[in-house]
Amino acid sequence: MTESKQFFAENLNRLMNEQQLSRKDLANSLNIPYTTLTNWAKGARQPKIEMMETIAEFFHISLSQLLEKQDKDTELLLSVFHQLNENHRHAVINFTQNELITQKKNQHKILPLEPKIPMVEMDYYGSVSAGVGLYLGEENKESIEVPEEDVPSNADFVLSIHGDSMEPDYHDGEILYIKKQETIFNGTLGIFILNGEGFFKRIWFKKNHAILESLNDEYDDLIVTEDDHFVIVGKVLN
Numbered sequence: 001m002t003e004s005k006q007f008f009a010e011n012l013n014r015l016m017n018e019q020q021l022s023r024k025d026l027a028n029s030l031n032i033p034y035t036t037l038t039n040w041a042k043g044a045r046q047p048k049i050e051m052m053e054t055i056a057e058f059f060h061i062s063l064s065q066l067l068e069k070q071d072k073d074t075e076l077l078l079s080v081f082h083q084l085n086e087n088h089r090h091a092v093i094n095f096t097q098n099e100l101i102t103q104k105k106n107q108h109k110i111l112p113l114e115p116k117i118p119m120v121e122m123d124y125y126g127s128v129s130a131g132v133g134l135y136l137g138e139e140n141k142e143s144i145e146v147p148e149e150d151v152p153s154n155a156d157f158v159l160s161i162h163g164d165s166m167e168p169d170y171h172d173g174e175i176l177y178i179k180k181q182e183t184i185f186n187g188t189l190g191i192f193i194l195n196g197e198g199f200f201k202r203i204w205f206k207k208n209h210a211i212l213e214s215l216n217d218e219y220d221d222l223i224v225t226e227d228d229h230f231v232i233v234g235k236v237l238n
Contacts, residue, residue, distance in 0.1 A: 007069045008052075009043035015059045015066075016041075018083070030054065033164045036171045048175055049117070049147055064114070119145040122155070127162035128176070128191055128198045146175060152237040156180045159191065159200070165219040166200060170238070176200065178234040191233040194224060200236065 016026055027037040030051075039045035047055070056066045084092065124144040146158060155177035164172050176191070184190050184203060192199050192212060201212035201222065210230070212222035224230050 004067065005043045005046045008046055008067055009041055010069075011066050012055070013041055015061075019059070029058065033167070033172050035164065035167060039168070039171075045171070047171075048173070050175070051173055118148040120148045120151060121145055122151065123157040125157060125159055128159040128200045150175075150177075152177050152179075154179050155237055156234065159198075161200060165214040165216045167216045169215055170200070174238075177237040179237055180234045182232055184232050184235055189236040189238075191236065193229075193231040193233060194222060195229050198233070203232075 015021075016023070021029075023037050023041060024034055027034045030037070032051075036045070036047075040047060052063060052066060056063045059066070121143045122145075124142050126142075144158065157178050157180070159176045159178060161170055161172055161174045161176060170176075178191055186205050187202060189200070189202050192201060192203065194212070199212055199222065201214060204211040204213060208226070210224040212224060214221060
């Protein structure tokens with residue numbers, strides 16, 4: 001387990017305990033599968049930056065408080081703060097802001113800003129199914145910002161996953177980076193349109209048909225025959 005995953009898992013579990021939330025409660029509130037949250041809480045996986053921001057907003061904390069190791073004083077302060085009602089929270093915030101202003105005046109210096117994560121715009125076509133099919137059309141296209149360091153050099157556009165049929169490797173809400181291409185090798189993860197619906201699957205070519213495989217054993221594979229309308233959209237680069 002990397003340090004970043006460990007710190008995130010520790011902070012997530014602490015926040016759930018303070019708010020008396022079970023994993024199931026938080027998963028339902030965030031509209032994600034229970035298994036996804038369990039992997040986060042165990043430190044086995046870590047969500048994308050967009051979901052981290054959602055979690056931080058849910059608990060009314062900054063992103064750094066969610067991702068960084070907290071010392072004992074900070075943990076105690078946050079634990080007490082989260083137990084206060086709204087009026088008392090405002091009182092604490094006002095007091096600490098005044099204390100900070102006084103401290104800055106005494107220090108006579110400007111505190112350095114946290115470095116901003118470089119972002120780039122990419123075409124986004126909405127969600128593609130990792131379960132039942134979803135419509136994937138040009139009219140759904142929009143632009144979103146994604147972390148520049150996450151984008152493969154040959155990515156043409158992005159999609160997000162809807163469903164859990166590609167777990168445990170890929171999770172609901174995760175961003176996929178796609179390279180447009182009409183041909184694809186056997187056993188490759190790709191984006192496919194089958195009878196008007198978009199799917200994220202692994203493909204296997206057989207003599208008279210193709211198989212769209214789900215990684216999650218709870219889902220049946222899809223069989224593609226000559227009678228189906230089938231299009232290869234591109235290759236998944238994640």
